[in-house]
Amino acid sequence: MYETPQVGFLEAYQLFWKNYVNFKGRSRRSEYWWVALWHFIILIGGGLLSALLFLIPGVGAVIGAAGFIVILAIYPLAIVIPNYALLTRRFHDRGLSMFIPIVSFVLSLVLSLSNVISESRTLYENPDANYKVSEQMGLLSFLPVWLQVLIGLLSILLTLISFVVSLLNSKKETNKYGPSPKYVDNSTTNESDIKHQSVSSETVDTPKNKETDDPYKY
Structure with missing residues (x-):
């Protein structure tokens, strides 16, 4: 058994997108952390580049805002599924099922939605003074505290x-x-090679032996 070279920096990112929805198989540690x-x-x-673009007069603010939208919204949404697919394959590499990644994904989704979806609740209202105190309640606020x-x-x-x-x-x-994906067992390959070599040697040696033992060769 020998260890294969680790996944490269560029190769890991290519595999990340190629296996966008691949929740099967295994992924090694280097692939995950690259x-x-x-x-x-x-x-x-x-994010830093988008912030610097705001310093450019004129169109800098527009380009910077577009950059922030891509970095803070589009890209994070685009990598959600392949991230959990990669995490699942990392669990598989340790012989574990995808149960924990799925539960973790569902909980993180619920927590994220609780920050986005909210409802305004009136705490105090004075009709005469046209004054009202309200607060935004997250999705989880309607659940018991415990x-x-x-x-x-x-x-x-x-x-x-x-x-x-x-x-x-x-x-x-x-x-x-x-x-x-990291360790390759070459014992089977070696055994087949040895058998192939022995068969080949027998095939090559057989005519010579026959020629030596032939009583009519003279």
């Missing part, structure tokens, strides 16, 4: 588990999700 570095560079670098806390803690716990799994090395053996 993609994480790509996201960091694009989000931080793109359930809100439980959802938050569970989301944090699953995030920590996913982080730890992403740091673990690939398992050497083949599992139900496929062969290891």
Whole structure:
């Protein structure tokens, strides 16, 4: 068994988009963390570049605003599915199912929607003074406090588990999700090569032996 070279920086990002909705198979540690570095560079670098564009007189503000929309909205939405597909393959690489990534995705989706979807609730209103005090209530605000806390803690716990799994090395053996992307067992190949070589040598040597043992060769 030998270790294959790690996935390269550019190769990892290409695999990330090629396997956009691939929740099967296995992905090794280098592939996962190279993609994480790509996201960091694009989000931080793109955000800084968009901010600098605002300093350009005239069209700078328009270009900068468009850049922020791409970096802060379009790109994060575009990588949601392939990110969880990659995380699922990372779990598969450790012999784990996609249960935790799915639950983590659902919880993060609920928490995100709770910040976007809200409803205004009137706390105090004085009709005579045309004065009203209200607050924006998130989606989870209608749930019991203990359930809100439980959802938050569970989301944090699953995030920590996913982080730890992403740091673990690939398992050497083949599992139900496929062969290891890092370790290759060449014992079968060697045995077949040895058998092939032995058969070939017998095939080559057989005519010589027959020629030597032939009583009519003289």
